[in-house]
Amino acid sequence: MSNILEVTNLTKHFGGLTAVSSLDLHIKTGEILALIGPNGAGKSTVFNLVAGVFAPSEGVIKFAGQTTHGQKPWDLARLGLARTFQIVKPFGSKTVLYNVMVGAFLRTNSTQKAREIAEEVLVTLQLDHTKDMLAANLTIADRKRLEIAKALATDPKLLLLDEVMAGLRPTEVDDMIGIIRGLRDRGVTVFVIEHIMRAVMALSDRVVVIQFGQKIAEGSPEAVTKDENVIKAYLGGEYDAA
Amino acid sequence: MKNGSITTILAGCMGMALSAALFAAPALAADKTVKIGNVEPLSGPSASVGVQGKQAREMAIEEINAAGGIKSLGGAKLELVYADSKSDPTVGVTETERLINTEKVNLLTGCWNSAVTYPATQVAERYGIPFVVPVAVRDTITERGFKNVFRIAAKDSWWVRDQFRFLKDMQEETGVKLQKIAFVFENGDWGTGFAEKWRELAKKDGYEIVLDEPYPSTATDLTPVVTKLKAAKPDIVMLVSNAADAILLTNTMAEMQVKPKVVLASGGGHADPKFLENTDTNALGIFDEVEWNTDVNKPAAKPANEKFKKKYGYDLTGESVDAYVAMYVIADALERAASTDPAKIREALAATNLTTGPGMIVSYDGVQFDETGQNKNAGIVIVQVANVDGKPERVTVWPKAARRAGYVPAFPANK
Amino acid sequence: MTAVIQAALNGAMMGAMYGLTALGLTLIFGVMKVVNFAHGSLLMVGMFSAYWLIRLTGIHPYLALVIVPPVLFVFGYYLQDVVIKPVFKAEGQVREPLTVIIVTTGVWYVLDNLALMLFGAEYRTVRTAISNKSFALGEFIISIPKFSGFVVAIATAIGLALFMRKTKTGKALRATSLDREAANLMGIDQYRIYNIAFGLGTAIAGIAGCVLIPFYYVYPSVGVVFDIRAFIIVVLGGLGSIPGALLGGLVIGLIESVFSQFMASTWTEAIIYAIFLIILFVKPSGFFGHKQDW
């Protein structure tokens, strides 16, 4: 299988600060890859670079065989790259169905068709009972799902999920793991940033660990958690924070 | 009326259905009165002038009615109906329509602002209702071939013409030769209109224009203009200003010690009753062109002014005198028309030749309209702010025939 | 050249006072993230307060500076508490609640027209001990009321900046302006801070009223004239920035005064807009604004 995403030598400076430095990364089509690392490691910056929010200072990002340099988020969405936000961003004054239809419109101009797509996606995410509610009135767990539903409605090839488990109760985390697995079964490649290690272990085929914007480990979840560098990074990070 | 109006407002708020019912309600027809609709700025930026005109009208109407009303109509009384234009043309049109259709006025007067007078007179022309314009000086108001528009005041080309006549006369009289001239004017309809004609005449009379400066009438600070004026060193400064900027300009000139030989203003802000109160000695020496002044040489003028001052607490102004006269012109026309039919009133107005009577407190000889509806006798006077009995006062100086006895104009005002 | 320097001196003095009129606006925006369209009306209230105080008691305008601002503070404090707060509460945690902007516009209509009902439309000036006085600086003439206005404006800006840095209330104001939710979590009562910010903004309008009245006139809609200028100044300086307001004011004052020596003063108005827009294209956050504010 080919790589849907290939990142080589990715570097991003903000003023004098280097958030990401010479990062190499790839995701195989159909894979679930997790990106982990301590707070401030540059994970979200990697997402933003891949999704086209920022332009990289150096390096190349190839998505589905195409160099994405200079492409804006909406261009990439059209190519089949969808994402969620760490801090969820629902269209709060609109209904859940409306929210998902916005995503669905990417692949159709017909309102009727968009509604059909959205309703189907809502069923997939077990959100169909909330479809007439205002997005602002959803529970945290449902908001996280809505975030995924909107992204999924754009019919993506690659889905970037930014901490969709954060703030969920253990049972909700289990549900979410199930949902994400289901996505993969639908043929969507998934790239997650996650803090909850239980979810990372359960979900991912492969894990990439970064610290200070640099990759320090890569491999199967089991291998990575035994890696000395990783252990030091996490513990050291905590000491630093304290 | 009070309760009625509140109900109407509530009804208005309730939406179209109720409004529609209300719209259809016929206005009460009034017998034995002639209704005069007046569109005036009663709120908004020109409210103070609007109120002056309103008070002058009221005084005239009281006098006319007390003297027995319109005798040829069986002693019919005149009734004034007011509408507030807010100085806004859109509102002016709506209100003119309302006065004509709902209030069923027999004729109209107004609107002070040229900007409101244009469209309002157009409405009147369409309905064939005579419209007497006391003030609103833009030439074009009577130059559109309208049959129903009559203007009492001089038009702006005449104002400018007389300003230059005054300058010429005074230079001849005193032997002072003035060469350099500066124009400073508000950049509205009125100021730019004057400036256009100033340039023409200044060129014709051989003046050297050293400054030609429009300023926004909402300016918070006129020091830049005054600084420029100071650098240009003109002999004569010609001004067109509204109320607030006239005060600011005069005080700033005093503060910056700018003292041109002659300052000649064009009424408006400089003629406002509040002007002297707010500038005091800083205004001394300023010449101002106005339709009227308290010391004008007419027998009826003095008592009329005293009566007005007693009633409202300030002197009659040019604007208010025109409004006052307009009422007498209307009464005269109605008397001769002996009818409330607009067409007949229009004919009577066109034939006006009013030279006597209590209304004739104007500085000129009488009211007579030319074929465009312009009062062909309309004239103006020029006054100077002078120290009379230790207080700044406006003294008529030109035309020479109208000059206050014993007063020698300070020309130039500053050496 | 003399005229240009004279114009620059005058422009700087007027500019500082424009900055003063914008100071309250920028403070209120900084803390509340609301463009206060009633700001000009508050200035009008300040000017009328100074006018009546001086007119009725004949006190020196410098003395009015001690009396008017505290009164205006109380007025602003309760205006926000009674009228604006309820809308804020209804809008919840929206970052820039538009309904609040509209409420301030309503306040503007009410205040301006109440003044019209009470005082009439006429222009009023009051002669004070310093009106129309000037002193010579070489060949240049410096107006005393404007010069004192200049000094007061700068002193107010410095005073406000110190207040924001040194006092506990000032720090709470700054914390709220940086992050409303975080400030809430730290136990700062958001709405009390809003009351204080609004009160302070109004008090500054009162100061501006006191320095304007010795040489300017007052009428019910006088605020509109200063309002639009103040909007431009705060955007130029960076919404929420105190030095920005002062600098923006100075820039506008200088442009207005110096440019009009070379062109009709009606055009300087257009030039101000043009420069404003150019700066927005180049540096949208203004001189001192933070990037996250736009």
Place this chain on the structure above:
Amino acid sequence: MSRKQLDRILLAVVALAAFGLPLVVTSPTYLQILILLFFYAYLTTAWNLVGGFAGVLPLGHSVFVGIGAYTSSILTLQYGVSPWIGMLVGGAIAAVIGVIIGLPTFRMRGAYFCLCTIAFAEGIRVMVENIDTLGPLKINGPRGLLVPLLKDPTFWDYQFMSKLPYYYIILVLLILVLAFTWFISRSKIGYYLAAGGEEPEAAAALGINVANYKLFAMALSCFLTALAGTFYAQLMLYFYPKGLMGLDLSFEIAFIALIGGRGTIAGPVIGALLLRPLNEFTRIYLSDMLPGLHLVIFGLILILVMIYLPKGLTAPLAALYDRLARKITGQGAAK
């Protein structure tokens, strides 16, 4: 009877009533008030495309009214072009200028955008006031333009002796712009505008080029606004920069939208229905009692509506209609 049927019947009744109103309201005064009411409702609906659906608060729309009025009038006065044609030219120019304004300002957020539109509008107004002639075009500076009153105008002149044609022109324009808005709001463009207005980053991630959609909305809105400018010029036959392009008009448009309900289709109409008569009647009946009282009342209503109905009047009215409709259709089903 289904809900859809009920909606349709009601809509037809309202439209019919609007067309039939001049049969009842024969007085040109009230006709004029109604014309202005529709005029404002139209302007606000056009504004709503940007101010409502695209989620920003532009406060300088009067400039586009001015552009419309100036373009068609200059073309008529100097080149004898029918205002009907001039109207479209004015619309096109307004759309272009709207896009030019939008390019830098749509990058900005909230307050900045709001203040920048004010600055743009005031800047353009000041320019117009300072320009007497622009090449061959007579702008006439602050004095504005006077459209001559014709003795026997034809339809082609866009000038009529009676108020009735003006009434029907603005009514048709209003209905068209409402239908257009309805169509937009239910299409992809409407969804995209709303999404971009509410959460621009999230919208971008879903494939929406937010700035482009806003520019598109701005161009449309400005085009439609300018058409009303021509209508105004032909109705009043006189206009000048301060009156037509000033901030008062821009603010009033925004007020009507906010009080009626921003981003809703009925909002502008409901807002105009409340504010316009209120404006006219308070002025007529209160302004000579105490000058300013009517505007105090206006301001108070603004404040009260914002405190108690921050989403505008449409939401509670819609809820009320919903309840009534449910009752009616429910009864229908029972039969």
